[in-house]
Amino acid sequence: MSAEQRQTNGEVHVAIVGAGITGLAAAHRIISTNPAAKVTLFEASDRLGGIIRTEHADDYLMELGPDSFITNKPGGIQLCEEIGFTPQLIPTDNTFRRSLVLRKGKPQPVPDGFMLMAPANPWAIATTPVLSIGGKLRLLKESFVAAKTTDDDESLANFVRRRFGKETLERLVQPLVGGIYTSDPEKLSLKATLPRFLDMEREFGSVTKATLTEQKRQKAKSRQPGSSGAAAEARSGSGARYGLFTTPVAGLSSLVEALEQNLCSSGRVTICTSTPLHSVNQSSTSAASSHTVAGNWTIQLADKTSHNFDAVVVTLPTHKAAELLPAEQFSNLRNSLNAIEYASSAIVVSGHRLNDFAHPLDAFGLVVPAIENRKVLAVSFTSRKFPNRAPDGHVLLRTFVGGAMQPELLQQSDEEMSASVSSELKNILGMKAAPQFSRVVRYNHAMPQYHVGHLDLVAQIENQISQFPGLQLAGSAYHGVGIPDSIASGRTAADRVC
Numbered sequence: 001m002s003a004e005q006r007q008t009n010g011e012v013h014v015a016i017v018g019a020g021i022t023g024l025a026a027a028h029r030i031i032s033t034n035p036a037a038k039v040t041l042f043e044a045s046d047r048l049g050g051i052i053r054t055e056h057a058d059d060y061l062m063e064l065g066p067d068s069f070i071t072n073k074p075g076g077i078q079l080c081e082e083i084g085f086t087p088q089l090i091p092t093d094n095t096f097r098r099s100l101v102l103r104k105g106k107p108q109p110v111p112d113g114f115m116l117m118a119p120a121n122p123w124a125i126a127t128t129p130v131l132s133i134g135g136k137l138r139l140l141k142e143s144f145v146a147a148k149t150t151d152d153d154e155s156l157a158n159f160v161r162r163r164f165g166k167e168t169l170e171r172l173v174q175p176l177v178g179g180i181y182t183s184d185p186e187k188l189s190l191k192a193t194l195p196r197f198l199d200m201e202r203e204f205g206s207v208t209k210a211t212l213t214e215q216k217r218q219k220a221k222s223r224q225p226g227s228s229g230a231a232a233e234a235r236s237g238s239g240a241r242y243g244l245f246t247t248p249v250a251g252l253s254s255l256v257e258a259l260e261q262n263l264c265s266s267g268r269v270t271i272c273t274s275t276p277l278h279s280v281n282q283s284s285t286s287a288a289s290s291h292t293v294a295g296n297w298t299i300q301l302a303d304k305t306s307h308n309f310d311a312v313v314v315t316l317p318t319h320k321a322a323e324l325l326p327a328e329q330f331s332n333l334r335n336s337l338n339a340i341e342y343a344s345s346a347i348v349v350s351g352h353r354l355n356d357f358a359h360p361l362d363a364f365g366l367v368v369p370a371i372e373n374r375k376v377l378a379v380s381f382t383s384r385k386f387p388n389r390a391p392d393g394h395v396l397l398r399t400f401v402g403g404a405m406q407p408e409l410l411q412q413s414d415e416e417m418s419a420s421v422s423s424e425l426k427n428i429l430g431m432k433a434a435p436q437f438s439r440v441v442r443y444n445h446a447m448p449q450y451h452v453g454h455l456d457l458v459a460q461i462e463n464q465i466s467q468f469p470g471l472q473l474a475g476s477a478y479h480g481v482g483i484p485d486s487i488a489s490g491r492t493a494a495d496r497v498c
């Protein structure tokens with residue numbers, strides 16, 4: 001049967017490379033939208049979920065990778081709804097909904113209402129101990145700073161210095177945004193990461209004006225009869241927009257398990273774990289359009305066996321995707337994929353008795369500005385965010401190390417890193433006794449860096465890939481680094497091959 005014939009009756013066999021959340025979401029989308037489609041998922045490791053990994057130790061529930069996802073981007077929630085998983089989702093706990101930031105060695109609250117860089121509460125800025133008087137005045141002057149008139153891409157650091165001043169960048173925005181992207185703000189593209197702030201500048205002439213206007217609009221809305229107050233809840237607190245985050249009650253791996261079950265019950269998905277791919281080759285070309293299946297892709301496994309598919313969706317980090325594509329055929333695409341840099345990081349997951357801290361840990365976590373020169377990027381007080389993560393009277397911490405700005409710290413052995421984190425927890429949070437357990441989880445070249453020019457680079461990759469109908473790339477490297485973005489990327493790739 002030719003590729004064109006297959007297209008008319010919908011029969012298509014798609015190979016998906018990588019069974020992290022992107023690959024699983026792509027597989028789910030294919031079988032949901034095309035009743036005649038078959039999928040084979042190839043996964044190098046012996047488990048599904050990729051970076052997502054929940055484990056249990058004693059009465060602790062430990063997320064070793066991501067711990068939650070944002071709900072104002074549709075990808076995650078939509079997928080959960082489709083597989084009947086939403087009843088498993090829980091919101092963040094209200095009790096300690098705020099963030100701390102280190103200032104001169106002491107944890108201080110992020111000013112109330114300060115969301116990444118949007119100052120929703122001028123009084124909280126005026127009274128915060130996090131900024132000097134000069135820093136506060138400069139931040140509050142933002143409404144009067146002229147808006148940029150050009151549309152060129154700009155680094156996060158440049159934008160924040162220009163609008164809010166150097167101190168707000170160093171003391172608040174760098175640690176808050178750095179906690180999400182583990183990036184150097186001097187290189188991070190604002191357009192590719194936080195474009196809403198550019199829109200605010202463009203539409204209102206100021207981020208502050210836009211934030212306060214939106215706040216008034218939300219308040220008016222919440223006074224209307226029948227309002228749920230959800231918007232107000234989402235706004236409450238400081239730091240990240242914690243009201244918008246959710247996670248499965250049994251941990252993120254339970255979402256992976258639910259997806260696996262859903263895929264397997266369709267009878268049209270074959271999952272091959274411990275099966276690394278070696279290469280992807282186009283066995284013949286077709287004149288079909290880039291948005292339809294053009295058939296005839298050959299994949300070679302590490303054991304050197306070959307298999308043919310109508311289409312292939314590669315969901316690996318770009319440096320690994322490039323390795324699969326032979327240089328003779330994909331030289332330009334490989335170069336573009338390799339131009340996306342990745343940062344490495346580690347999480348030290350540790351369990352403690354609450355009484356072993358002088359600090360009450362009355363927040364969701366602490367971020368650490370680079371200028372504080374510490375050996376940790378951030379500490380998430382995970383069991384304060386979500387219930388049932390630690391036994392009563394105990395706390396589960398996740399301490400982040402490394403990232404683009406401190407790669408040298410990843411040279412430490414696991415023992416050295418645990419010891420260095422313990423020493424920081426002693427100094428910063430008054431830890432008085434050794435943790436009950438401590439575990440180091442490393443993520444080498446796992447976090448894509450959206451540097452200035454990222455959107456152009458992605459457009460170039462998409463243009464190059466369009467020359468290979470039936471081949472698609474998806475994952476966190478292209479249009480957003482979080483779980484919902486990865487899911488959305490997998491779904492888009494699925495739609496393009498089915």
Ligand SMILES: Cc1cc2nc3c(=O)[nH]c(=O)nc-3n(C[C@H](O)[C@H](O)[C@H](O)COP(=O)(O)OP(=O)(O)OC[C@H]3O[C@@H](n4cnc5c(N)ncnc54)[C@H](O)[C@@H]3O)c2cc1C
Binds near residue numbers: 069070316486
């Ligand atoms: C430390 C860390 C914390 C994070 N925290 C959050 C968070 O709290 N919230 C959030 O929304 N996002 C978070 N993210 C981002 C989120 O984890 C990613 O967006 C998402 O998990 C990416 O999924 P993926 O399927 O694209 O990639 P991966 O999870 O990396 O999956 C790729 C899969 O491909 C497999 N593979 C590799 N090579 C081959 C090969 N040759 N053949 C076959 N298979 C192969 C791998 O084994 C892996 O299973 C975090 C990321 C990191 C690194």
